[in-house]
Amino acid sequence: MTALIEKYTYRTEWSDEDAVVIARCLEFPGLAAHGRTAEKAIVQIKAAVRDALSILAEDGDAPPEPLGAQRYSGRLLWRMGPTLHREVALAAAEEAMSINQFLNKAVSAQLRASQLGGQLAKDESSTRSPRKRSR
Numbered sequence: 269m270t271a272l273i274e275k276y277t278y279r280t281e282w283s284d285e286d287a288v289v290i291a292r293c294l295e296f297p298g299l300a301a302h303g304r305t306a307e308k309a310i311v312q313i314k315a316a317v318r319d320a321l322s323i324l325a326e327d328g329d330a331p332p333e334p335l336g337a338q339r340y341s342g343r344l345l346w347r348m349g350p351t352l353h354r355e356v357a358l359a360a361a362e363e364a365m366s367i368n369q370f371l372n373k374a375v376s377a378q379l380r381a382s383q384l385g386g387q388l389a390k391d392e393s394s395t396r397s398p399r400k401r402s403r
Contacts, residue, residue, distance in 0.1 A: 269318065269321055269322075269325075270318075272321065272331060272334070273314055273317050273318055273321070275334040275336060275337065276293050276294070276295045276296075276317060276334050276335075277293065277294040277295060277334065277335045277336065278291060278292070278293055278294075278310055278313060278314075279291070279292050279294065280292075280306040280309050280310065283302070286302065288302040288303060288304060288309070289302060289303055289304070289305060289306045289308070289309040290302050290309065291303070291306070291309035291310050291312060291313035292313065293313055293314075293316075293317050294335055295332040295333075295334060295335060296316075296317055296320055296332065299313065299316045299317065299320060300313070300316075301313040301315070301316050346371070356370060356371065
């Protein structure tokens with residue numbers, strides 16, 4: 269079971285509201301744990317995953333497959349409304365590319381921006397100095 273726990277995908281994020289790091293396991297979307305540091309939050313979420321796996325085993329249910337072990341074909345059926353489809357087709361034509369090329373470019377740019385945004389937030393929280401209270 270420990271080997272399986274290590275294969276799952278974990279993410280952490282700082283919660284200003286709770287003043288803790290929240291950890292999640294993507295294969296178990298209903299689970300979350302927290303800690304004062306990312307390392308402590310990961311320890312807690314792994315304990316929660318271990319408990320969830322025990323319950324699944326007791327019930328005779330199969331555990332979720334780790335995302336890293338899944339294979340992807342590279343083909344995706346993408347549904348969108350007719351208005352958005354028209355806007356995408358026009359934007360792709362303006363860029364002189366196919367809709368597929370346009371969507372690949374747009375999704376890649378969004379993923380890079382999301383990853384950069386997450387890294388910037390982590391960098392900002394690690395360089396933030398503690399607030400001093402005035403008396």
